[in-house]
Structures are given as C-alpha cells and as structure tokens.
Amino acid sequence: MVFSSPVFLFLFLPLCIITYFIVSIFKNQKANNICLLIFSIMFYAYGSFDFLPILLISIVINYYLSQTYSRLRIKKKKKLYFIISIVFNVLLLFVYKYLNLFSGLLLGVEHATKIRLPIGISFYTFQVISYHIDVYRKTVKRSDSVIDFSLFTMLFPQLIAGPIVRYSDIVDRLKKRTTNLDNVSSGLIRFMVGFSKKILFANALGNIADIAFGNLDKFVLGFVLSVFCIICYTIQIYLDFSAYSDMAIGIGMIFGFEFPENFNQPFSSRSLTEFWKRWHITLSSFFSDYVYKPLGGSRKGLFRTCINLIIVFALSGFWHGANFNYLIWGLYNGLFLVIERVITTKTKFRFDKPILLIYANIVWVIGMILFRFDNFNTFLLYINGLFSVPKLNYNTRWLLQEIFNPYFYACFIISILYLTPFFDKIYSTFLKTRLGTVVIYVVVILTFVYGIMEMLTNGFNPFIYFRF
Numbered sequence: 001m002v003f004s005s006p007v008f009l010f011l012f013l014p015l016c017i018i019t020y021f022i023v024s025i026f027k028n029q030k031a032n033n034i035c036l037l038i039f040s041i042m043f044y045a046y047g048s049f050d051f052l053p054i055l056l057i058s059i060v061i062n063y064y065l066s067q068t069y070s071r072l073r074i075k076k077k078k079k080l081y082f083i084i085s086i087v088f089n090v091l092l093l094f095v096y097k098y099l100n101l102f103s104g105l106l107l108g109v110e111h112a113t114k115i116r117l118p119i120g121i122s123f124y125t126f127q128v129i130s131y132h133i134d135v136y137r138k139t140v141k142r143s144d145s146v147i148d149f150s151l152f153t154m155l156f157p158q159l160i161a162g163p164i165v166r167y168s169d170i171v172d173r174l175k176k177r178t179t180n181l182d183n184v185s186s187g188l189i190r191f192m193v194g195f196s197k198k199i200l201f202a203n204a205l206g207n208i209a210d211i212a213f214g215n216l217d218k219f220v221l222g223f224v225l226s227v228f229c230i231i232c233y234t235i236q237i238y239l240d241f242s243a244y245s246d247m248a249i250g251i252g253m254i255f256g257f258e259f260p261e262n263f264n265q266p267f268s269s270r271s272l273t274e275f276w277k278r279w280h281i282t283l284s285s286f287f288s289d290y291v292y293k294p295l296g297g298s299r300k301g302l303f304r305t306c307i308n309l310i311i312v313f314a315l316s317g318f319w320h321g322a323n324f325n326y327l328i329w330g331l332y333n334g335l336f337l338v339i340e341r342v343i344t345t346k347t348k349f350r351f352d353k354p355i356l357l358i359y360a361n362i363v364w365v366i367g368m369i370l371f372r373f374d375n376f377n378t379f380l381l382y383i384n385g386l387f388s389v390p391k392l393n394y395n396t397r398w399l400l401q402e403i404f405n406p407y408f409y410a411c412f413i414i415s416i417l418y419l420t421p422f423f424d425k426i427y428s429t430f431l432k433t434r435l436g437t438v439v440i441y442v443v444v445i446l447t448f449v450y451g452i453m454e455m456l457t458n459g460f461n462p463f464i465y466f467r468f
Helices: 006-024 029-071 075-097 099-107 121-137 146-154 167-175 181-213 222-254 272-278 281-292 302-319 324-346 356-372 376-386 394-403 406-418 422-430 434-458
Strands: none
Touching (some): 029 075, 075 099, 075 121, 121 146, 121 281, 146 167, 181 222, 181 434, 222 356, 222 376, 222 406, 272 281, 302 324, 324 356, 356 376, 422 434
C-alpha cells in the first residue's frame, strides 16, 4: 500500500484516523499505541503479506536481545549479545537484499538465488540497529514494552521509505502524546503538499526520463536532450522522495508524532559536503553517528579522515541497491567529499561562495547518471547519445512532443522553483496572517483535489525510493 493510491487515500487513512480518535476518547496511551500497531500491521500486510512474518519475528528477536544485553552486568556477555543483535540485523539485510548479487558473482547468474526484497527492509533494519547502539551506549533507555518497541519499528507512516526514525526521536511520544486540531490540520496540509508534489510534478518529470531512458536503443538524443532528461530525472528523485517524507511527517503529526526532517533545500548547497548535510538527512546522520565517528571521524588526521569518508560513502551507495552502479555512485560522491576536505584543509579556500551553487549541482547531476543506469550497456548507450548528433525519428518526435507540452512547461517551472527556497518563503510569509493562512490552505486543498483527479485518471505511480 502506498500513500498515493486510492485504497490508502479513501479507505485506509480515513478509517485509521477515525478509529484512532475514537480510541483516544478513553485517554489510554497503550490503547492508542495498540490501535496504531494494528493498522501498521494491516498496512504492511496489504503490500507485503508474505514478508510480514519475517518483520514480526525480527521484532520479537530484537526485543528479546535488547532486553537481554541491557540487563547483563558482565561486560563480555553484554557485548556478546549486543554484537549478536547487530550481526542478526546485518545478516537479515544481506540475505534479502544482497545475496542474489553475490551468489550470482560466485555461482553464475543461472545459479544465483532468487530471493525477493521485502518492502522497507533497508529502513526498518537501520532503525533497529540505531536502537541497539543507542541502548548499548546508554544514550537512551531500553523499551520495556513490546508494544512500544513494535510500534517504533513498524509505525506505518515511515515504515516503507523513511525517514529513518531513531528511538530517541519518538520515545517520549510513545509514552505520552496529545493530538489537537492544530496538529491535525498542519499534518493534513503537509500530507497534501507531499501528495501534490508527487502526483503533479515528480510524475511529470519522471515521465520524460522514463520515455528517454527506457528506450535508449531507439533514441539518439544528442547532448542537449541527454542533459535535459537527466536533469528531469534528478529533479524527479528529489521531488518524489521529499514528497514521501512530507507525507510521512504529515501523517505522523496527525497522530502526535514529530518525525525528523529529511531534506533541507539541498540544491541550495555550495559544495557536495553541504549537499549531503541537506539530502536524505536521516540516512546521512545514521552513517555519521554509527559509522563515520566510530571509525575516528575527522579526529585522526587528514588521511584517516579521507579513508573514513570513502568507507562511509561506499556503504551509503551500496545501501541504495544491490548493484555495483550504486557502489560506484557512492564512491563518486565520497571522492568529491575527500577533494573538498583536502582543499579546505590544505588551503584557505572555503566552499561558501554563491557561484559554487553551479559546481555542486553539476557534480550532483552527473552523479545521477551513475545512479540511474544499473546496466552497463544502457549506461554506454546514454554516453554514446550524449556525444552524438541527435537523430529525429518517430521516438524522438514523441519525446519532444511530451517536452513541448504546455502542461509539462508549467510542471517543470514549478519543479525548478521547488529546488529553491521560493515556496518556503511564501509559505512562512503567508502564515503570519490569518488571511494568508486561509489562502495557503485553500490553494493546497485545491491542488490536492486536482492531484486526486490526476491520480484517478492516470493511475498511481509508486514512489521511486521503494526499490531501494
């Protein structure tokens, strides 16, 4: 079940909200949590029923392990159970996400395993790993409620594609939270904004990218079209994933939770280092706190810092998918972070000039070529088209017809504005007055209604990060 599907919008979410607020009348937090847990189980079962037992068994095992090592007084035994908990989750992720790839490399493609990837496993395993590390470090107290721990692990708004929520982010809200009209209205508006961003804009740009890159053997795009289409794909990735985060955060607000922000105007960055502080923030902070800093961070000299950055971004790239193009993409990003770190350490140059916006965005867009093409042959076809003279044929005319559509013009311009602080400034300005707030709400609601019409006309399009 996805947020942009009719069954979620017209059945699941209204039923969940109504049921939750009926249960809330009794002012029993445990009952509220049980209610959300039941709906979270239903949410996951609808889209991935075969893998529901794996998720539930994982929750039971992780809960037992955390209870065990957090109570032990003998340090060696405590550490042993903690290591077992980390290894268990890493192995779970490896078997379901990476075993097919490595078995194919060792045994040949024809003998490779054919294990299907459970939805959301990349996200909920990272959440549980962060929980174990924080409990072991005693930065957060263990959960003594299996219901609360289960809800933390599989709370449906962020279960499938994040944000990656840490236990410390929501522990207080699991124990006590209140909902009011302001939270509900703000949450619904945030959800509507994300929905419209996904349906109206991310899908429009994604359509151009899919037409161009899905038929590269039939196109000779030339430099201008090749660059334009990869820019469309880059913007689609941002709008699609940030839209999901908006919707997840909005739903969380309705039920009294405050999920961490996942994006902060990344295309306003002046370096790739800054870009990664603004892009997929919860993933970046996970690797920073649980990999980069334990490796020594930037405390052990420039050379060690550079090695640590490469390791972190290799892992970050490979986390996105079981294919070597993601690993190369991660290393590509890591390399630029190393270059920037060396420059700032060895010289007086600082990446703080506005002109460097161009540099950061060009580097990111080039990286998206590696991210998009998980097949070497299609990658070569794209590179060949990039440096070829474009050929006008039936397929190219089809693509140009889609690009020169007035509706696409409007979507593209608005999408570009989404990359800037433009909408955030308008939003914050209008909210300062009651009339401005009403105007914002009316515009968002009307756009949301139009988005629903588009969804019902064209069918829903899954969020792109579901595949990772």
